[in-house]
Amino acid sequence: KAGVTQTPRYLIKTRGQQVTLSCSPISGHRSVSWYQQTPGQGLQFLFEYFSETQRNKGNFPGRFSGRQFSNSRSEMNVSTLELGDSALYLCASSLAGRDHNEQFFGPGTRLTVL
Amino acid sequence: AQSVTQPDIHITVSEGASLELRCNYSYGATPYLFWYVQSPGQGLQLLLKYFSGDTLVQGIKGFEAEFKRSQSSFNLRKPSVHWSDAAEYFCAVGEEIGSSNTGKLIFGQGTTLQVKP
Numbered sequence: 079k080a081g082v083t084q085t086p087r088y089l090i091k092t093r094g095q096q097v098t099l100s101c102s103p104i105s106g107h108r109s110v111s112w113y114q115q116t117p118g119q120g121l122q123f124l125f126e127y128f129s130e131t132q133r134n135k136g137n138f139p140g141r142f143s144g145r146q147f148s149n150s151r152s153e154m155n156v157s158t159l160e161l162g163d164s165a166l167y168l169c170a171s172s173l174a175g176r177d178h179n180e181q182f183f184g185p186g187t188r189l190t191v192l
Numbered sequence: 193a194q195s196v197t198q199p200d201i202h203i204t205v206s207e208g209a210s211l212e213l214r215c216n217y218s219y220g221a222t223p224y225l226f227w228y229v230q231s232p233g234q235g236l237q238l239l240l241k242y243f244s245g246d247t248l249v250q251g252i253k254g255f256e257a258e259f260k261r262s263q264s265s266f267n268l269r270k271p272s273v274h275w276s277d278a279a280e281y282f283c284a285v286g287e288e289i290g291s292s293n294t295g296k297l298i299f300g301q302g303t304t305l306q307v308k309p
Contacts, residue, residue: 082235109295121282121299134294168235172295180226181297183236 080105082171082184090190096157099187103150103171109133110152111181112144115166124167127152128174156189164191194219196285198300205273206308213268213303215283224286225266226297227257231279239281242266253277278307 083102091097103110111134112124123136127146144154150171156163166188170181197216205211217223224243228236240251247259257268266283280302287296 084235111295111297113297113299120301121284121297123296123298126295128295134296136296170236170297174295179295180238180241182238183228185235188233 082169082182084167084169084184084187086187087185088188088190090192091159092192093159093161095159096155097159097189098153098155099167099169099189101152101154101169101171101184103152103169104182107171107173107182108150109172109174109179110146110150111170111172112152112154113168113170114138115168115186116164121168124154159191161191163189165189194285194287194298196283196298196300198281198283198303200303201301202304202306204306204308207275208272211268211270211273211277211305213281213283213305215266215268215300216264217266217283217285218264219288223266223288225257225259226284226286227251227255227266227268228282228284229253229279230282230302236282239268273305273307275307275309278305280304 085100109128111126115121126134130146141157146152166186168186170183172179172181195218226241227239230236239255242249242259282302283300284297287294
């Protein structure tokens with residue numbers, strides 16, 4: 079079974095631009111979560127989608143948004159990029175995202191904002 | 193709010209030596225606990241998980257962890273470390289609100305393991 083895939087793997091953007099990251103979960107997984115990883119803040123939860131609905135949201139500004147499609151693929155968007163948005167963005171999928179469901183992570187998208 | 197603490201930011205062990213990485217969590221009637229490993233430039237790989245039952249859980253790559261409710265700990269161990277184990281290790285707990293798991297993982301700050309030849 080193929081793992082979680084994320085595209086692109088690397089991105090370089092400039093301040094003020096927007097960016098869209100994509101995540102394809104493991105086949106059959108309906109929950110997709112997004113995390114931001116930085117050296118200073120560590121791993122922080124952005125949001126979780128299940129059956130095309132945002133079910134949980136972390137403490138990030140509204141510039142960070144996401145969506146999930148009917149095939150469970152998910153995208154996250156960051157508008158008006160800031161230097162501090164430079165990070166590794168990790169996507170994780172699970173069967174249902176709740177009890178007894180471990181999350182499987184993709185390789186991440188490395189975003190650099192100049 | 194729930195939290196996870198990994199007291200050791202960096203640990204160095206010699207190849208072949210035993211390893212114990214510490215993890216303490218706060219709150220959680222029945223915590224869902226995980227250990228993940230991350231190699232440079234990679235995503236997170238699940239090593240093992242604890243939901244209930246036997247407090248000593250076995251994982252991949254020869255790792256094990258023991259859940260101790262009285263100490264709010266979930267320490268990761270390996271009897272003999274290999275050079276390929278050098279990586280960053282994250283302990284995580286599933287967030288609970290009320291008695292329900294939200295699906296969100298709360299991570300510790302990570303422990304970087306260096307292995308000396």
